[in-house]
Amino acid sequence: MDLTIWARDLAGSLLVESLPRRWAHSQGVAVKAQSLAGILSADAELLWAAAMLHDIGYAPSLATTGFHPLDGARYLRDHSAADERLVRLVANHSYALLEADERGLQEALEAEFPILDHSELVDALAYCDMTTTPDGTPTTVDARLAEILTRYDRDSIVGRFIRRADADLRAAVRRVEARLLLAER
Structure with missing residues (x-):
């Protein structure tokens, strides 16, 4: 089966009914990933699949640790024939290692x-995630980071993580934007 169809169907089966807003976000992140095909060539399909699947760990049926990158990656590893690079992208999307540290799950x-x-793939997925709203529409990294902090208390795990990851996330977005500009020339 085609990777993109499989990823869309799997993400949809896990998110459409239980988390429709998360489903909308995932679809928007995948649209953003599709816009990067010109700079990723052979890895464009892999990025699209990772974009579609990056938040499946939020699905109530998968949430075992409460840390969605780890829960989603474990599901992909244990219950699908997903490519190892895809699983590792989902596990580490948007500087997840920093949040894992906040949760005591880094090791x-x-x-x-x-x-x-x-x-380049790690940056690309962060770019797609950090330039898409929870409703799936395009946004800026500044607006997205500010929006996340409106949903989480500053001293919560996610609040601390976003503050720690802020410079890295912005830098990843800038690197992808620079590559897009070079590709336009």
């Missing part, structure tokens, strides 16, 4: 799903 995440060496 587990690093041991089970080492970060990909291919930083």
